[in-house]
Structures are given as structure tokens and as C-alpha cells.
Amino acid sequence: MPNSLRGRVRAMLHGIALGDALGAPVEKLSAADIRQRYGRVTSLNTAWHKMSLDATARNGRVRGNGIVTDDTLMTLALMNIYGDVNRHLDAWDMADGMVRQIAWTPQWVPELQREAMLIDRLFYPEKWIFQRHQLSSCDPRQGGIGNMVNCGAAMYIAPIGVVNAADPKAAYDEAIAFASGHQESFGLEAAGVVAAAVAAAFVPGTTIDAVVETVVGLAKDGTRDAIVDIAGIARSLRGSGASHEAVCDAFHAAIAKYSPMGDDVNHSPARIGRQTDAYRPSRLNAIEELPLALGFCLVNDGDFRPSIEDGINSGRDTDSIGVMAGAILGAMHGESVIDAADRELLDSANKLDLTASADAFTATAKAILAADHQAAEARQRARLTLV
Numbered sequence: 001m002p003n004s005l006r007g008r009v010r011a012m013l014h015g016i017a018l019g020d021a022l023g024a025p026v027e028k029l030s031a032a033d034i035r036q037r038y039g040r041v042t043s044l045n046t047a048w049h050k051m052s053l054d055a056t057a058r059n060g061r062v063r064g065n066g067i068v069t070d071d072t073l074m075t076l077a078l079m080n081i082y083g084d085v086n087r088h089l090d091a092w093d094m095a096d097g098m099v100r101q102i103a104w105t106p107q108w109v110p111e112l113q114r115e116a117m118l119i120d121r122l123f124y125p126e127k128w129i130f131q132r133h134q135l136s137s138c139d140p141r142q143g144g145i146g147n148m149v150n151c152g153a154a155m156y157i158a159p160i161g162v163v164n165a166a167d168p169k170a171a172y173d174e175a176i177a178f179a180s181g182h183q184e185s186f187g188l189e190a191a192g193v194v195a196a197a198v199a200a201a202f203v204p205g206t207t208i209d210a211v212v213e214t215v216v217g218l219a220k221d222g223t224r225d226a227i228v229d230i231a232g233i234a235r236s237l238r239g240s241g242a243s244h245e246a247v248c249d250a251f252h253a254a255i256a257k258y259s260p261m262g263d264d265v266n267h268s269p270a271r272i273g274r275q276t277d278a279y280r281p282s283r284l285n286a287i288e289e290l291p292l293a294l295g296f297c298l299v300n301d302g303d304f305r306p307s308i309e310d311g312i313n314s315g316r317d318t319d320s321i322g323v324m325a326g327a328i329l330g331a332m333h334g335e336s337v338i339d340a341a342d343r344e345l346l347d348s349a350n351k352l353d354l355t356a357s358a359d360a361f362t363a364t365a366k367a368i369l370a371a372d373h374q375a376a377e378a379r380q381r382a383r384l385t386l387v
Contacts, residue, residue, distance in 0.1 A: 009162055009331075009358045009361060009362045009365065011337050011338055012327050013357065015304070015329060015330030017068050017326075018308060019321070019324070020068045021066050022312050023311075025046045025047060025063050044065065044349075046064055051064065061121075065349060069319055070126065070155075071155045071156060074155065076352075077118065090174075090177040091181035092181075093178060094143060094178055094179070099134050102126070102129060108350070110351070125150050128182070132144075144187070145184050149185045149279050149281055149287075153183040153191035154183075154289065154324065155289075157178075157179060158194065165369065171195040171199035172199075174195065185280075186221070186282060186285050189221065189286075190287045193290060196214065197328050201328050208302035212297075215227065216231070222258050222285045223290070226255060226288075227286075231294060234251075251296075290324055293321045294324075297328060308326050311324075
């Protein structure tokens with residue numbers, strides 16, 4: 001059944017890997033750069049914009065032609081943690097399970113084209129997990145304190161929406177509890193909201209507008225305000241015939257109030273000592289990936305492939321925008337959105353079996369959901385004895 005839990009989890013994981021692999025070759029380019037160099041990226045068979053540089057300049061990595069990044073690999077790591085513990089998670093599972101996954105479990109890392117520890121590939125805010133928990137032995141709930149505030153937890157948090165399918169508040173709460181071991185401030189808030197959006201996407205017969213309204217009801221501070229602003233623009237432009245360039249310009253103008261980075265997302269010697277509010281804790285700011293992903297989903301009325309493509313062609317953190325849109329819409333639409341050729345390329349390019357991984361995780365999620373149902377019934381029986 002394409003709209004069964006299994007079919008939806010398959011589509012969610014496919015959406016994550018697809019958005020990741022489509023966005024990876026153009027990550028950190030601006031929308032204008034992408035238009036100039038590529039026109040519009042629509043295929044996994046896209047060359048990385050850095051391929052003309054030597055291996056040193058590329059940090060020894062390869063991208064393009066279906067290769068995924070840490071967004072997908074961290075998602076799979078989170079799914080593995082659930083498979084190990086078979087229950088809901090909290091910050092102690094970040095301190096134990098995620099440290100074990102990234103630092104002590106060798107795996108094939110596609111960008112490195114070799115077996116390695118995932119930590120060898122991770123960006124500094126994700127390496128922070130190892131430093132804070134294993135090296136510093138912090139209180140797990142305080143693991144995210146002091147980290148560079150970014151989308152690092154939100155990019156892999158979608159599986160928490162699955163084990164809380166159709167219960168967005170529970171997904172939000174569990175994501176906050178777990179990701180507090182990795183992120184803080186609006187980076188932590190975004191993780192909660194992404195998990196809630198995925199959980200809301202599992203509600204039978206839902207729409208992207210309903211998903212967005214649900215997460216607006218849960219989101220806090222700058223994250224909520226950014227989503228509201230972008231959603232308003234998206235709805236005003238939906239069906240208007242506005243060009244992708246016009247939509248990007250409108251979205252970027254709106255998100256600038258909450259995210260000061262703009263198109264300058266590359267770190268270089270020229271930025272040493274430069275003062276910025278980017279990446280610092282704030283109740284007023286938001287990561288830009290999540291509001292933009294939701295905006296492109298809305299402007300395309302929840303259409304799976306156009307939403308992902310519009311997101312990654314908007315530039316900047318293209319892979320994570322694609323991942324978030326793909327996760328939400330994959331969960332919402334189910335297996336019918338999976339293109340067989342894309343699935344085959346994603347598996348072969350990355351030495352993965354996404355369907356098998358999704359199905360194994362579905363079995364775990366079903367067991368957790370069934371245990372939740374039994375516990376809820378037991379609580380209700382106990383409460384009735386008190387009335």
C-alpha cells in the first residue's frame with residue numbers, strides 16, 4: 001500500500017536523499033550563481049561546481065551524480081539508534097547512541113569514497129557532539145550549549161517525526177529533548193519544528209497548508225515569526241505565475257530579518273575577526289533552511305519534485321533545504337513520489353539500500369507506536385478508576 005506507514009517512510013527517506021544529492025553540487029552558490037552556471041538543476045546527474053578545483057581545495061571530497069552528504073548519513077544514524085534501543089529518545093541517547101554512530105562505527109562515506117568514521121566528514125557543529133559528550137562528559141541535556149547555532153540538528157531529525165506519526169506535539173517534545181544534546185537556541189527550535197512537520201505530514205489526507213499551520217502553533221520566537229512571514233509570501237504568490245527568481249528574491253528579503261548570512265556563506269581568511277550575529281543564540285533569529293523549505297512547499301501547493309527543485313535552486317544551504325522539503329512531502333505523499341531511476345542511482349552512488357533501511361526503521365517505529373498505544377490505554381484505564 002503506497003500510503004501505508006511503510007510507503008510513507010520509504011518516501012520520506014527517499015525525499016531526504018534526493019534533496020540532499022540534488023542540492024549538494026550547488027551548495028553555497030547563490031541563486032544567481034546557479035542560474036548562471038546551470039540554468040536550473042533538475043537532475044541527480046549534475047557535476048559539482050568545485051570539480052575543476054584540485055583535491056586539496058575540495059578537502060578531498062567528491063559530490064554530484066547522486067552522492068549524498070552528512071544530512072542523509074546522520075539521518076540514517078538516528079534511525080540506527082532507534083533500532084538499537086527500540087523506544088523514544090532523549091539527550092542521553094545523543095550522548096551514547098549518536099557518539100557511537102559518528103565516532104566509533106565505520107561506514108562508507110560517499111563524499112570521501114572510502115570507509116571512515118562519519119565524524120571525519122562532519123562540520124564543526126556536528127563534531128561538537130563528540131567533543132561535548134565523550135571528551136567533556138557534560139550533562140547530556142547541556143550538550144548543545146556553546147555550539148555554533150545552525151541547522152545541523154534539524155537536517156537529520158525527521159525520523160523522530162515517524163515514531164510520533166500524526167502527533168506533532170509529541171514529535172516536537174522528543175526532538176527538543178534529544179537534540180538538546182547537540183544544539184541550542186533557534187538551532188534546537190528548528191529541530192523540534194522539523195520533527196513536528198514530519199509527524200503532521202503523516203496525518204491521513206492532510207495538506208501542506210495544514211502542516212504549516214500545525215507547526216506555526218508549536219514554533220517559538222524567531223522561528224515561528226520567520227515561518228509565518230515566509231508562508232504569507234508563499235500563499236500570496238501561489239498560482240500567480242511569479243518566476244522562481246521573483247519567489248527567491250521575496251523569500252530572501254523576508255528571511256534577512258531573521259538570518260544575517262545572506263549569500264556570503266563561505267568561510268575564508270577574509271572573515272577572520274569579522275563581527276556577526278550569525279550562528280549566535282537569539283530568540284529573534286531563525287535558521288533560514290526550514291522557513292524556506294516550507295515556503296517552497298507552499299508556493300508549489302505541496303508538489304513533491306517542484307518544491308525540492310525550487311528549494312535547491314534558491315542557493316545557499318541547498319542540500320539541507322532540499323532535505324527538509326523532501327522529508328515533509330515524502331511523508332505526506334507516500335511511495336508514489338519515488339522515481340525508480342533516482343532510487344537506483346542514489347543506492348548505487350552511495351552504496352546504500354534506502355528501501356531496506358526504511359523498511360527496517362518502519363518495523364522499529366511500528367513497535368514504538370504500538371507500545372505507545374498500549375501505554376495510553378493503560379493510563380486511561382488507571383484514570384477511570386480515579387473518577
